Amino acid sequence: QVQLQESGPGLVKPSETLSLTCSVSGGSISTSDYYWGWIRQPPGKGLEWIGTIYSGGSTFYNPSLKSRLTISADTSKNQVSIRLTSMTAADTAVYYCARVCSPGHYNWFDPWGQGTLVTVSS
Amino acid sequence: DIQMTQSPSSLSASVGDRVTITCRASQSISRYLSWYQQRPGKAPKLLIYAASTLQSGVPSRFSGSGSGTDFSLTISSLQPEDFATYFCQQSSTIALTFGGGTKVEIK
Numbered sequence: 245q246v247q248l249q250e251s252g253p254g255l256v257k258p259s260e261t262l263s264l265t266c267s268v269s270g271g272s273i274s275t276s277d278y279y280w281g282w283i284r285q286p287p288g289k290g291l292e293w294i295g296t297i298y299s300g301g302s303t304f305y306n307p308s309l310k311s312r313l314t315i316s317a318d319t320s321k322n323q324v325s326i327r328l329t330s331m332t333a334a335d336t337a338v339y340y341c342a343r344v345c346s347p348g349h350y351n352w353f354d355p356w357g358q359g360t361l362v363t364v365s366s
Numbered sequence: 367d368i369q370m371t372q373s374p375s376s377l378s379a380s381v382g383d384r385v386t387i388t389c390r391a392s393q394s395i396s397r398y399l400s401w402y403q404q405r406p407g408k409a410p411k412l413l414i415y416a417a418s419t420l421q422s423g424v425p426s427r428f429s430g431s432g433s434g435t436d437f438s439l440t441i442s443s444l445q446p447e448d449f450a451t452y453f454c455q456q457s458s459t460i461a462l463t464f465g466g467g468t469k470v471e472i473k
Contacts, residue, residue: 281462290453290464290465290466290467291402291410291453291455291464291467292464293455293461293462293463293464296462304460304461306461307367307461340409340410345415349398349457349458350398350415350416350457351398351457351462352400352412352415352455352457353400353402353410353412353455354411354412354415354421355409355411355412356409356410356411357409358408358409359409
């Protein structure tokens with residue numbers, strides 16, 4: 245059974261860059277059967293899709309974050325990472341990674357990691 | 367982007383009640399819709415995909431319906447563990463979007 249675990253700093257200063265890693269166990273991120281996504285949730289608010297990395301390494305990002313965002317994969321470590329530059333208080337959120345199930349045109353997230361809270365503050 | 371609007375934003379119900387949550391898309395999304403349950407302090411959990419297909423292991427009291435722009439999630443008999451927040455998510459476009467959520471509280 246695949247499991248995902250996010251890791252990274254809990255506190256980031258304004259204007260700095262956030263780097264988070266999602267470690268995947270119980271399955272290979274190299275499989276063409278699934279993709280890998282990131283979603284975030286500001287405290288007390290709804291969910292926002294951040295971006296998805298597809299097999300082969302191609303990516304698609306939320307247009308609102310595209311200029312600041314990089315998602316990458318390290319197949320040797322079975323990890324997916326996110327890098328978000330120029331952090332502001334508006335980026336404070338719980339960040340989740342999730343497996344993307346995508347038969348045909350469908351895309352849904354299952355399972356999810358437990359999430360990691362990132363606070364942007366000086 | 368396709369906007370997803372859920373209603374109501376919150377509701378109060380009792381154990382055993384039948385509850386229906388709706389999700390409306392700003393344009394047709396065929397059946398490219400999923401539903402998630404999020405308990406407090408936990409990650410979301412997939413309940414339904416392709417508008418009406420129940421994820422393995424999800425109790426049969428959950429059901430989904432709809433196509434085009436209007437969708438619904440129904441809990442036929444609310445159980446104590448169902449008090450949570452529910453989100454819909456569309457995948458008609460590559461830019462995925464979620465609804466704002468519906469919080470189901472105990473009456």
